[in-house]
Amino acid sequence: MGKVSIFIMGKRYNVPEGSTIITALEYAGFQLKRGCGCREGFCGACSTVYRLPGDYKLRTGLACGTVVEKDMQLVQIPFVPAEKVIYDISKLTPSVDVFQKLYPEVFRCLSCNTCTKACPQNIEVMDYIQAIIKGDIEKAADISFDCIMCGLCAMRCPAEIVQYQVGLLARRLYGKYLSPKGEFIKTRVKEIEDHKYDKELSELSSMSKDEVSKRYYARDLDFKIT
Amino acid sequence: MYPDYMQESLKLVERTRADRLKIAKSGEKVFKPMTEKERGEVLSKFHPDYKEDARREVRVGPNKGDKITTEVADLLESHSRIDSSLFDLANPAYETDVLIIGGGGAGCEAALFARNEGANVIISTKLRLGDSNSMMSQGGMQASVNPHDSPIIHYLDAMGGGHFDNKPDLVRALVTDAPMIVTWLEELGVMWDKGADGHYVTKAGGGTSRRRMLSARDYTGATIMRVLMDEVKSYPDDIKVMEFAPCVELIMDDKGQVAGGVLYDLDTEEYSLVKSKTTIITTGGFGRLHIKGFPTTNHYGATADGIVIAYRAGAKLLYMDSVQYHPTGAVYPEQILGFLVTEEVRGLGAQPVNKVGELFVFPLEPRDIEAAAFIRECLERDKGIKTHTGRVGVWLDSPIIDMLHGDGTIKRNLPAMVRQFSRFGIDITCEPMLIYPTLHYQNGGIEINERCETNLSNLYVAGEASGGVHGRNRLMGNSVLDYNVFGRRAGINAGQRSKQVKLGKLTLNHINRYEAELKNAGIKTDRISPILLPDYTPKEVKDRQLTAHYEGTLR
Numbered sequence: 001m002g003k004v005s006i007f008i009m010g011k012r013y014n015v016p017e018g019s020t021i022i023t024a025l026e027y028a029g030f031q032l033k034r035g036c037g038c039r040e041g042f043c044g045a046c047s048t049v050y051r052l053p054g055d056y057k058l059r060t061g062l063a064c065g066t067v068v069e070k071d072m073q074l075v076q077i078p079f080v081p082a083e084k085v086i087y088d089i090s091k092l093t094p095s096v097d098v099f100q101k102l103y104p105e106v107f108r109c110l111s112c113n114t115c116t117k118a119c120p121q122n123i124e125v126m127d128y129i130q131a132i133i134k135g136d137i138e139k140a141a142d143i144s145f146d147c148i149m150c151g152l153c154a155m156r157c158p159a160e161i162v163q164y165q166v167g168l169l170a171r172r173l174y175g176k177y178l179s180p181k182g183e184f185i186k187t188r189v190k191e192i193e194d195h196k197y198d199k200e201l202s203e204l205s206s207m208s209k210d211e212v213s214k215r216y217y218a219r220d221l222d223f224k225i226t
Numbered sequence: 227m228y229p230d231y232m233q234e235s236l237k238l239v240e241r242t243r244a245d246r247l248k249i250a251k252s253g254e255k256v257f258k259p260m261t262e263k264e265r266g267e268v269l270s271k272f273h274p275d276y277k278e279d280a281r282r283e284v285r286v287g288p289n290k291g292d293k294i295t296t297e298v299a300d301l302l303e304s305h306s307r308i309d310s311s312l313f314d315l316a317n318p319a320y321e322t323d324v325l326i327i328g329g330g331g332a333g334c335e336a337a338l339f340a341r342n343e344g345a346n347v348i349i350s351t352k353l354r355l356g357d358s359n360s361m362m363s364q365g366g367m368q369a370s371v372n373p374h375d376s377p378i379i380h381y382l383d384a385m386g387g388g389h390f391d392n393k394p395d396l397v398r399a400l401v402t403d404a405p406m407i408v409t410w411l412e413e414l415g416v417m418w419d420k421g422a423d424g425h426y427v428t429k430a431g432g433g434t435s436r437r438r439m440l441s442a443r444d445y446t447g448a449t450i451m452r453v454l455m456d457e458v459k460s461y462p463d464d465i466k467v468m469e470f471a472p473c474v475e476l477i478m479d480d481k482g483q484v485a486g487g488v489l490y491d492l493d494t495e496e497y498s499l500v501k502s503k504t505t506i507i508t509t510g511g512f513g514r515l516h517i518k519g520f521p522t523t524n525h526y527g528a529t530a531d532g533i534v535i536a537y538r539a540g541a542k543l544l545y546m547d548s549v550q551y552h553p554t555g556a557v558y559p560e561q562i563l564g565f566l567v568t569e570e571v572r573g574l575g576a577q578p579v580n581k582v583g584e585l586f587v588f589p590l591e592p593r594d595i596e597a598a599a600f601i602r603e604c605l606e607r608d609k610g611i612k613t614h615t616g617r618v619g620v621w622l623d624s625p626i627i628d629m630l631h632g633d634g635t636i637k638r639n640l641p642a643m644v645r646q647f648s649r650f651g652i653d654i655t656c657e658p659m660l661i662y663p664t665l666h667y668q669n670g671g672i673e674i675n676e677r678c679e680t681n682l683s684n685l686y687v688a689g690e691a692s693g694g695v696h697g698r699n700r701l702m703g704n705s706v707l708d709y710n711v712f713g714r715r716a717g718i719n720a721g722q723r724s725k726q727v728k729l730g731k732l733t734l735n736h737i738n739r740y741e742a743e744l745k746n747a748g749i750k751t752d753r754i755s756p757i758l759l760p761d762y763t764p765k766e767v768k769d770r771q772l773t774a775h776y777e778g779t780l781r
Binding site for chain 2: 180
């Protein structure tokens with residue numbers, strides 16, 4: 001396999017062409033303790049910033065999902081100092097006032113869109129911050145849904161907003177208070193509390209493997225939507 | 227973009243799509259599910275667990291004489307990282323009611339419920355809080371939330387998936403707690419996928435006989451995990467989180483009770499002692515052991531640390547002979563080798579097809595059956611698609627999802643999948659994915675009862691580190707449920723128990739006893755465990771690290 005030269009924290013290393021930044025770091029001999037997590041783009045541990053030759057832009061990416069490029073200069077940002085405001089979700093009301101109180105810096109948003117450009121998930125970060133300012137929690141929850149809390153938005157924000165914490169609060173408020181509530185789940189929970197299934201479960205639990213197997217292969221498959 | 231040499235096969239997939247779509251739309255099963263006999267045959271001939279060298283006898287410890295997964299046996303027949311004589315056990319750095327080892331889903335859940343019981347909690351976690359397989363689960367969580375479903379049917383599905391080896395009391399706990407867990411998570415603010423009337427969107431999964439999979443797009447694990455972490459961080463006075471501080475051994479007392487753990491600071495390389503009235507192991511599974519050389523879907527930290535330290539202390543393991551290979555791991559491009567392609571993709575109607583575009587298996591068999599059928603198609607029937615790096619896989623025809631459910635379904639329901647593949651130039655809304663089984667789940671673990679108790683006093687286990695819930699094969703959506711149900715139960719029971727525990731004098735003698743057992747068994751090895759991190763340093767680099775001394779994988 002061909003090699004490509006990259007700069008890790010300013011120092012040149014030759015790494016296999018086509019490798020992701022994380023495998024390139026390991027190939028170079030780094031034993032990762034920080035800056036490495038799920039390696040599949042879900043955990044936000046491996047935030048990385050880099051520049052490419054002849055390009056003024058400071059780029060961002062996840063080390064697990066970004067392929068190395070010739071002469072790229074990179075450094076990992078494995079931690080973002082940011083406060084998580086303490087709140088009791090059961091005592092909040094789903095309104096813009098909550099954000100005014102807990103994360104007042106949201107209202108300093110300059111609409112510069114730097115957060116959106118920094119997001120490795122391509123989330124319209126600024127749009128969800130603006131949605132919160134307008135009191136549209138549902139929209140903020142929807143747009144921010146795929147946030148992996150890597151912190152790159154917060155690192156770049158000139159208004160010093162911690163967007164990913166704000167998005168999480170919006171989603172929690174939506175999930176708890178605003179999402180439509182179904183009826184049947186209450187019935188099912190009540191049935192279980194009332195021990196409706198206990199007798200049959202006790203019978204099943206005491207059956208031999210063969211008997212359970214018979215019941216299993218005799219069960220019907222029914223994928224209708226209810 | 228797929229390379230030229232795959233184009234011919236891709237055309238055949240496109241050509242058969244219309245007919246396959248017709249069958250799917252008719253409501254008929256697109257391929258005949260296997261009978262009990264056919265299942266047995268394909269498993270014994272093609273599942274990696276059944277290969278000659280997959281298992282070996284472990285020569286020490288509580289399961290001495292049992293045949294278990296070879297890589298796990300190696301890990302258990304290893305030396306401790308520590309010299310017990312170096313520790314001042316009379317002066318532990320920390321004391322707490324409940325020590326939770328592992329900061330993933332089960333750990334966070336346990337912490338919240340132990341706190342509810344009035345216990346002080348320390349969470350020791352190897353990487354960051356939340357760094358775990360729980361964060362990565364995509365597809366969903368099972369719960370019988372439909373009227374034509376019930377805990378009974380859920381019970382049967384789970385037992386059948388596990389080949390009836392599951393411990394009945396554990397499955398019973400799993401299925402009866404499930405609907406309540408759905409509600410509890412929602413009250414904390416988890417955004418489940420719902421219809422306009424609030425009814426949960428449910429999907430089918432491999433081995434389930436009803437639509438029972440609740441989801442949060444394909445970020446289900448992350449959605450739940452972020453809420454749980456946020457909650458844990460809301461009680462800093464009661465729950466102390468120690469990150470980058472894995473537990474490398476348990477501490478016992480002179481009455482044979484578990485009494486805490488030895489923590490190792492990954493940054494400063496210091497050791498410290500935590501004395502605790504009860505201890506809960508929630509360290510997850512073993513994907514990063516790369517069993518039989520398979521790539522894995524698992525988190526970087528999934529190195530079975532909890533199994534090792536519990537075993538050394540005398541905890542019994544169950545079903546450590548069984549490994550779950552997820553049928554659909556990415557094979558191409560090479561950069562995402564082993565990446566999880568969530569079962570939700572098949573739940574939505576995507577079909578596995580071979581190189582000539584033919585269906586060859588019912589798309590929703592239990593995972594071990596489905597995986598074995600893929601291996602058979604590639605190895606025995608030679609109907610797989612080969613890559614230039616010598617790998618082989620079958621197609622998972624995803625574009626058919628939009629044809630079945632309408633344009634935009636894939637983008638809306640599978641944003642993580644679309645994103646992962648698009649990073650490498652593949653658009654799964656119009657091209658299939660190339661897939662092959664990938665190492666996914668530790669079916670077995672430390673044996674527990676429905677209260678999460680082990681055979682050791684004051685030691686509890688929950689989540690993937692435990693064994694018995696899933697028998698020898700877990701169904702989709704039952705692991706997210708597992709860590710929620712048993713994390714909660716472990717937290718409640720360990721929290722309550724911590725109020726009554728009287729600890730004796732602390733000791734690490736069990737480590738010396740274990741060392742003696744290794745010696746008596748004639749085991750000569752320089753292996754050290756828990757390994758804490760997987761070893762990805764190339765050999766050439768190690769050869770040049772002339773003054774490095776490796777303790778397991780860490781130098």
